[in-house]
Amino acid sequence: MPVAQVPGAHEGQTRAAVVQLLLEEGPITATEIGVRLGLSAAGVRRHLDALIDTGEAQAAPAPRREGRGRGRPARRFQLTAVGRARLGHSYDDLASAAMRHLREVGGEAAVEDFARRRVQSLLGGVAPVESGSGAEIEDTAEDIAAAFTDAGFAASTRRVGTGVQICQHHCPVSHVAEQFPELCEAELEAFTRMLGTHVQRLATIANGDSFCTTHVPVPPSDTRKT
Template identity: 85%
Template sequence: MGGRPAATVAAGRESHEGQTRAAVVQLLLEEGPITAPEIGERLGLSAAGVRRHLDALIEAGEAQAAAPPRRQGRGRGRPARRFQLTAVGRARLGHSYDDLATAAMRHLRELGGDAAIEDFARRRVESILSGVQPAEPGTEGDAEDIESMAEEIAAAFTASGFAASARRVGTGVQICQHHCPVSHVAEQFPELCEAEQEAFVRILGTHVQRLATIANGDAFCTTHVPVLPPPGVPQREPPP
């Protein structure tokens, strides 16, 4: 009995490569910046396999090595390189009807001015977060409550295509949106991003700080939410 035709084998190999490449892209989207060993561990790939996919994505302009953190530890050796998607890589994931949406937003501004755009942006984010209950009065700043609500916010945005996550970082919680399906529109209409931040403040009942946005060219949107220490735990005084 003869083996499978060479063309069939090649097609199967290309299909598998494509699926693996898509998995690498998805991991860069949701977890990036991420190291090559971490990619290999998560996807069960060899170091050579990870390097092959990363090199192809970098050559296509879809991925890049992330800038190292400004504050490095004093340990020996270089920190591991971390990789993330570029704006080109995110665009390949699809931004449906960008031109149509932008044209509609411009027409809306012509008809109703800035107030109409702001109202639309506010209604849009309220729709995304309609299932998230605002903080109860008197619980503002409580670490556990804020972290729980931040996770609910992230889940709501993920359901709307933003690939969002929430995690404790230092003295606060960070909400990260690893993908933005409306980033191209938000580049021209920052009211969309501003409405999101206002909604976070309303729901969490505390001040938040936007650290980065995809619309401004960053790798992902990051919002920092400060939290108070548990009762009885003194706050550290800032260094003189």
């Protein structure tokens, strides 16, 4: 009956919205999910429980608390590798086979050249840092995140101490990158070149982390004021 299908369709749309939040904002609390999506606490819990039962979500490790405070910190949730995989990795087998053939025909140099050309095409519209100022570095980091988001990486930036971090919450080629780390290495090289400073890769989805994180140092006296 059509009437009976509507609640199910709405439930599926809400579940997809929860998954998207876990992808882009995770680790995130149940309260934050409820506020963002206008859901009751019971509604959020129902969706989280379902995602946890299927192995698509999990409670994130509690952050180390500094000093003493009242109460227990709210639990935060994030997608698992299973959850990210179900978002889609189109043509993984074909892409992996093509990369293996490229290596057989052209060797490691051919794979590395392909990886560099690929990331160059992703960042083609991003202007590299020229002045080396903290504000310009932050702006360029945001431009890089936007370019990667357009390519399906759900990327964002966040201020951490005297630097910024580029976070890629999804990787549409993570399964291929597990076999060909040259893809990740080329990204790091491109970030260093575009930002004009040494950057450090802290985590990668291909290595089993929740998201890819790249730390970009910014001169402490020259960070952009917010």
